[in-house]
Structure formats: C-alpha cells, structure tokens
Amino acid sequence: MHASNGSDWQQRVDSVWGDESLSDGARIAAIAELASQLPASDPRGPFELGGAYDSAGFENEAAAQYERAIGLGLAGGDREQLDIQYASTLRNLGRLDEAIALLRMTPSNAELADERLAFLALALHSAGRADEAVAVAIEALIPHLSKYQRSLTNYAAVLRPQHEPERPAR
16 A cells, blocks of 8 residues: 555654554564555655664664665755765764765755764864864854854864975975
8 A cells, every 4th residue: 555645655754753651673664564555666764764773773784775875866845865874874883084075065054064074074083083073063053052163163173184295395
C-alpha cells in the first residue's frame, strides 16, 4: 500500500519519531514499514530509515540508507538534514575527512547552518584538530552575541590553522 499523500505520510513518520515509548528496534521497524509504503524511487524512505538506524547506533546501516537517499536525489530541507546526519555517522565510523568535507559543502546560509557548524566542530575535534574545532564553535556563536564580536573574531582567527611561512631560498 502506498501513502495517499506525502503530508499524511510525513505526519505518520513524525509521530513515530515523537513516540518516546518506542525502543530502538520498534522505531526502526515502524520507520521501515512506513518507508515500504513509498515507491522504491522515493528518497524519503531511505532518509528516514537511515535516521532510525543512526539514532539506534547502527552507523553502517545508516550510512547505506543515507547513500541510497542521496543517490535517489533527496533535496531541500531533508537533504540539509541528511548531510548533517550522514556527516555525524561518517564521524562515528572514523571517516573524518569525508565528514568534514560534507559539512563544509553545506551552504553557510542554509537553514541549519548553526547545527552544521556544531557537527563540523565535533568532526574537527575527532580529527585531532581541536583549535580549529574551537574556532568553528566560536565563529558560530558570534552572530548571536550582543557584545565582544570583534574580540572573539580575532581569537577565533588565532586558533585557525596558519600556513607555514615560506622559507627563504639559500
């Protein structure tokens, strides 16, 4: 049976996500059932199923579903969420360079730009780039502060990796 309309389907998905009484396994099963109601070509099914696996700690399964959703052309706000979730999964899988690259590809004017930066800071920290992670976190906060923006901008710049100065030829 296919969902009668996308809005009704999304409401049912949101209801599953909002049900705190569900175990991880029950949530995965419920999302899998809802995903099966969509055409195989609809990227929303693997996106939501990836999220269910992800929230339960099954990163490999989540990554496969996220990759499938990307391949099927997930777009818009769902794609913005997927990029953050997938990057977090990649970080958990130790694929740090991929996670960082994905988070840096997201447009800075995206609706979830601050969320993206929070996950970028985590990925940079996991990659052993703590100073850069702190710089990203500070820079994300600056637009929300009422004072000290200039000082914090300068402090963040100091934390950013610097290129080695060119050495003079001998």
